[in-house]
Amino acid sequence: MQEIxxxxxxxxxxxxxxxxxxxxxxxxSLYVSAWSILIAxxxxxxxxxxxxxxxxxxxxxVINIIxxxxxxxxVVVGLLVFxxxxxxxxxxxxxxxxxxxxxxxxxxxLILPVLTGMTIGALSGVDRSIRDTALSSGANSAQAMWAxxxxxxxxxxxxxxxxxxxxxxxVGAALMLGGNIKxxxxxxxxxxxxxxxxxxxxxxxxxxxxxxxxxxVVSITMNILLQRY
Amino acid sequence: xxxxxxxxxxxxxxxxxLLNKVNLSVARGEIFTVIGPTGAGKTTLIRLINLLExxxxxxxVFDSEKITDPSCDxxxxxxxxxxxxxxxxxxxxTVYENVAYPLKVRGTHGRxxxxxxxxxxxxxxxxxxxxxxxxxxxGGEAQRVALARAVVVKPDLLLLxxxxxxxxxxxxxxxxxxxxxxNRESGLTVxxxxxxxxxxQRMAGTIGVLMNGRLVQVGRPGDIFYSPDNARIAGxxxxxxxxxxxxxxxxxxxxxxxxxxxxxxxxxxxxxxSAVEIYVRPEDVVLAVNAPEGSARNILRCTIRSLTSSGPLxxxxxxxxxxxxxxxxxxxxxxxxxxxxxxxxxSFKASAVRVMPSTRR
Numbered sequence: 001m002q003e004i005x006x007x008x009x010x011x012x013x014x015x016x017x018x019x020x021x022x023x024x025x026x027x028x029s030l031y032v033s034a035w036s037i038l039i040a041x042x043x044x045x046x047x048x049x050x051x052x053x054x055x056x057x058x059x060x061x062v063i064n065i066i067x068x069x070x071x072x073x074x075v076v077v078g079l080l081v082f083x084x085x086x087x088x089x090x091x092x093x094x095x096x097x098x099x100x101x102x103x104x105x106x107x108x109x110l111i112l113p114v115l116t117g118m119t120i121g122a123l124s125g126v127d128r129s130i131r132d133t134a135l136s137s138g139a140n141s142a143q144a145m146w147a148x149x150x151x152x153x154x155x156x157x158x159x160x161x162x163x164x165x166x167x168x169x170x171v172g173a174a175l176m177l178g179g180n181i182k183x184x185x186x187x188x189x190x191x192x193x194x195x196x197x198x199x200x201x202x203x204x205x206x207x208x209x210x211x212x213x214x215x216x217v218v219s220i221t222m223n224i225l226l227q228r229y
Numbered sequence: 230x231x232x233x234x235x236x237x238x239x240x241x242x243x244x245x246x247l248l249n250k251v252n253l254s255v256a257r258g259e260i261f262t263v264i265g266p267t268g269a270g271k272t273t274l275i276r277l278i279n280l281l282e283x284x285x286x287x288x289x290v291f292d293s294e295k296i297t298d299p300s301c302d303x304x305x306x307x308x309x310x311x312x313x314x315x316x317x318x319x320x321x322x323t324v325y326e327n328v329a330y331p332l333k334v335r336g337t338h339g340r341x342x343x344x345x346x347x348x349x350x351x352x353x354x355x356x357x358x359x360x361x362x363x364x365x366x367x368g369g370e371a372q373r374v375a376l377a378r379a380v381v382v383k384p385d386l387l388l389l390x391x392x393x394x395x396x397x398x399x400x401x402x403x404x405x406x407x408x409x410x411x412n413r414e415s416g417l418t419v420x421x422x423x424x425x426x427x428x429x430q431r432m433a434g435t436i437g438v439l440m441n442g443r444l445v446q447v448g449r450p451g452d453i454f455y456s457p458d459n460a461r462i463a464g465x466x467x468x469x470x471x472x473x474x475x476x477x478x479x480x481x482x483x484x485x486x487x488x489x490x491x492x493x494x495x496x497x498x499x500x501x502x503s504a505v506e507i508y509v510r511p512e513d514v515v516l517a518v519n520a521p522e523g524s525a526r527n528i529l530r531c532t533i534r535s536l537t538s539s540g541p542l543x544x545x546x547x548x549x550x551x552x553x554x555x556x557x558x559x560x561x562x563x564x565x566x567x568x569x570x571x572x573x574x575x576s577f578k579a580s581a582v583r584v585m586p587s588t589r590r
Contacts, residue, residue, distance in 0.1 A: 129318035136279050136312035136388075137331040137378065140304045147330075151321050 007205030014206055015213075026210055029187040032100055033168035036107035040115050040163055043108075045156070048119025049145055063120060069113035074106075074172030081106045082176055098179035103187070106173030111163040118162065122155030123148060157226050161219050168215060188214075232257040232418050233278065233386060238287035240273050240442075247273045249442040250287070255420055255435075260412055262429040263422040265439035266465060271422035272315070274439065275390045278420065279312050292385065308335060311379035315391040317371035319363035324355060327363045327374050331382045342381075349377045353407060369400025376404060380411050387411070389421040393428065405432055426466050430454065438462050459585050463508050469554045470509040473587060476501050483526070483579055489551045494526040497584035504587035513581040514555035516545065517574045518565050526579040529553070533571045536562065547575055 014022045051062060083089050085096040085105075096102045126148050134144040149156065171189040178185030180194060188211045195204040233255040240248040248270045255261045263271050276282045278289055280296060280303045288297045296306045311331070319327050328346050332338040350356045353373040358366075363374055372392060379387055389408065393401040409432060411417045422439075423429055429436050430450045438446045438453060446458045457463040463471055474488040476499060484497040486507055495507060515521070521528060531549035538544075543562045547553040553575060567573070 127318070129314060129316055130320065132281055132312075132314060133318040133320070133375075134330075134334075135281060136307055136310070137334060138304065138308040138382065139334045143334045147320065 003201050003205060006202045007209060010202055011206035011209040011213075015210065022207070022210065024183070025186055025188055025191050025207075026214060028100070028185075029168055029189070029211065030214060032103050032174070032187060033107060033164055035104045036111065036167045037115075037160060037164045039104070040108045040111045041160060044112060044115035045119050045149070048116050048123065049149070051116075052120050052123040053145065063117065066113050066117045066120075070117065072110060072113060074110060074170040075176065077106050077110045078173035078176030081109065081173065085177075098177070098181060098185060100178065100185055102177035103174050103185060106177045107167040107170065110170060110173060111166050114166060115159055115163045118159035119156060122152040122159060125155055126151045153226060153229075157222055161222055164218060165215055168211065230257050231255060232292055233420065234290040235274075235278070236288045236290065238274070238277065238289065239285045240270070240277060240282070241285045246442050248277070248284070251439075251442075251444045253437055253444055253447065255418060257418055258412070258416040259434040260409070260419040260421065260432050261435045261437065262433035263420065263437045263439050264424065264426060264429045264466075265422075266424060269439040270442040271424075271439055272390050273442075275312070275388050275420065275422055278386075279310055279388055280306055308382070309384060310386045310388060311382060311384040312388040313372070313375045313379050313390065313392045315394050317368050317375055319366070319371050319374055321364055322362070323359065324350065324361050324363050324366070324374055325359040328377045328381055331378060335382065346377075346381060349381055352410075353377045354403065369396045369403070372396060372400065372404060373407070376407055380417070383415065385418065387417050387419045389419065391422050391424065394424070401428070408432065426454070438465070440465065457508075457583075457585070459506075463506070463583075463585065469511055470514070472507050472551060473504070474507060475504050476584075484584065486582075486584065491529070491550050493582060494579040495582040495584050496580050499584060499586065506585050506587050508583045508585065509553070509577050509581060511544065511554045511556035513577050514547075514553065515576050516555055516557055516561070516565065516567070517576065520574050521576050526577075527582075528574055528576045531573060531575050533567060533569055533573055535569060536567060538562070547573070549575060 051059065081102065085091045085094065085102055087097070096105070130148055130151050131144055134147040139147060169189065171193050174185075174187055175190050175193065178187070178190065180186050180190040188207050192204045192207045192211075195207065231254040235251050235253050238248055238251040239246070251274060253261075263274060265271050273282065277284050278291075284297060288295055290296070291306065292309070294306075295301065320330060325346060328349060329338060329342070332342045332346070347356070347359065350359055353376065355370060355373060358370075363371065366374065376392070387408070393404050396404065405428065408419060408421070412419050421432065433450055436448060436450055436453050437444050440461060446453055446462055453462070454466055457466060472488045472493075474486045474493070476497065477485045477487045477492065479485070479501055482496065483494050484499070485492045486495050486505060488507065493507060497505070499505060529549040531547040531553065534546040534548050534552070536543055536545055538559050541559055543557055543559050545555045545557060545562075545567065547555060555575060
């Protein structure tokens with residue numbers, strides 16, 4: 001239990017002391033995961049909308065499959081992307097291996113199912129009367145879709161925060177695709193994993209506390225923005 | 230000049246026929262009320278007119294344009310109409326944003342329109358609510374916001390689907406008055422559905438009765454309430470004293486209708502032996518302690534089963550071999566000293582009996 005207290009003190013010291021390495025690692029974590037969630041949002045929200053607004057055969061099955069992939073293991077994503085971008089893989093020529101870009105690709109794939117599924121869920125939660133009201137108010141289909149998305153904003157932002165959380169807290173894909181290269185691809189989770197192996201439990205815990213702190217700041221910021229619009 | 234017409238409009242879902250060859254015509258500037266019981270197809274009809282649903286067959290002509298044509302631009306058509314739904318629906322936004330929404334989607338949200346919105350908020354009694362979240366409004370207030378949102382674009386046709394179904398009497402009155410005001414002041418054509426007969430009577434220029442997907446009668450409120458075309462309509466508009474029987478014989482212009490073995494004198498030109506339903510308005514039944522004389526053609530001896538007063542009037546349930554209802558003033562009840570179990574005479578004129586062909590099989 002001693003370690004937890006020490007870790008708290010060290011975390012505060014690292015933050016107050018603006019330890020350059022810790023700051024750099026934290027910013028990189030934020031950078032990689034922010035890009036991941038942004039790209040995933042641009043893919044998932046339109047796809048979720050398409051699935052929600054169209055009735056087709058096997059829709060239920062598609063949604064079930066998407067929900068199954070909520071439990072996609074991070075190391076499996078890492079492995080799959082690894083197979084594609086490694087030197088002998090089909091995308092080997094792009095030389096993406098062990099770069100932040102590779103980590104972003106991995107995290108995007110990881111959060112696609114969650115974000116798509118939760119977007120569908122969020123849209124389903126919007127009463128049908130909203131669509132009718134928008135249409136009979138003269139909205140075209142794009143405007144009506146936007147009106148519905150606006151009604152679902154709390155649930156959609158909730159999904160975005162969850163997706164961001166899954167991205168910033170995963171270690172499997174980040175380690176396999178980034179390689180934990182100091183000053184280049186080392187992020188909070190890979191650093192924690194390394195320091196734990198080295199035996200510096202207090203530093204590991206301190207980094208963990210910083211990670212939770214980042215997640216908290218992101219979540220609070222999003223919610224403040226949400227209240228405003 | 231009709232602004233809206235439906236031609237053999239039909240809507241089926243699977244085997245269910247929601248609307249069955251509905252032909253109606255709405256004149257420019259009038260309030261047309263569609264009345265009918267729950268499940269008659271009122272909502273379907275109004276949603277079809279707003280192009281929120283497509284009919285199985287038949288056409289809708291709006292301002293000389295066949296809007297059911299696949300080539301017709303639904304968004305353009307809807308932008309000339311407005312609609313208020315039964316369940317008050319507001320966007321999770323401010324009251325102002327709600328009312329201004331139709332202007333924004335049309336891209337016509339300038340300074341003039343902004344002051345129009347505030348003007349409208351004042352008209353509906355919600356000035357000062359502009360920045361309030363619409364979701365925090367009561368049902369009645371939300372429905373007024375929905376009405377303001379509908380008329381803000383000065384539509385050619387206002388559709389209202391049971392707009393006051395779940396509201397308190399005060400808000401019902403406000404909504405009715407607002408709709409009539411918009412109709413009166415800007416000649417707005419209104420098509421409204423309701424299951425409330427009295428509301429239809431208060432508001433409508435023309436009433437269409439919709440039953441089981443069929444438009445069974447169209448007319449002025451008086452026509453429908455006092456001379457319904459058949460017994461089903463009569464029953465629906467709340468008529469009591471509806472009896473089944475058949476025309477036994479006719480003599481001297483009087484048709485004798487046999488109701489449960491008793492002859493009732495009526496005026497009818499339906500053929501002898503045809504099955505009919507007859508209807509006597511409770512207020513046309515006259516009660517007397519002694520056998521009356523005079524022009525009343527039907528005199529029935531009966532027993533008072535119960536007396537129920539409401540306001541200045543009293544409903545007297547009688548047993549004359551069949552149950553008969555009379556509506557008299559409380560004053561005459563006390564003058565005659567009416568009480569339960571008393572033997573009494575009920576009378577009504579032959580001309581007060583409405584005879585309709587039977588709809589029973």
